[in-house]
Amino acid sequence: MLYNLNWAPIGIPxxxxxxxxxxxxxxxxxxxxxxxxxxxxxxxxxxxxFELVVHVGIIELDPNVWKYHRAIxxxxxxxxxxxxxxxxxxxxxxxxxxxxx
Numbered sequence: 001m002l003y004n005l006n007w008a009p010i011g012i013p014x015x016x017x018x019x020x021x022x023x024x025x026x027x028x029x030x031x032x033x034x035x036x037x038x039x040x041x042x043x044x045x046x047x048x049x050f051e052l053v054v055h056v057g058i059i060e061l062d063p064n065v066w067k068y069h070r071a072i073x074x075x076x077x078x079x080x081x082x083x084x085x086x087x088x089x090x091x092x093x094x095x096x097x098x099x100x101x
Contacts, residue, residue, distance in 0.1 A: 007015040022033035029036060059065060071077060 005013075005016050005019065007013075018037070019033050022036045026033045026036040029039075031039070
């Protein structure tokens with residue numbers, strides 16, 4: 001869409017606006033407007049991959065998460081006595097539980 005300067009959905013020249021803003025900043029880096037937009041897009045893609053790796057890494061560094069992975073994908077066995085696999089809810093702790101007399 002950025003290659004067509006006449007692209008204007010609902011009569012709004014979005015493509016021309018984006019390119020005109022890019023042409024304003026592109027000479028500062030010594031590249032043209034499309035090169036600047038491609039560079040920004042490439043940096044955004046690398047930032048997304050970096051964020052994905054960092055956040056998944058933070059989650060996966062938790063040793064309790066590895067218990068789930070081993071149980072699901074490796075051994076197929078869960079240790080139900082381990083509190084990291086199950087949460088035991090006492091009958092008296094449940095909301096709305098009524099006692100039978």
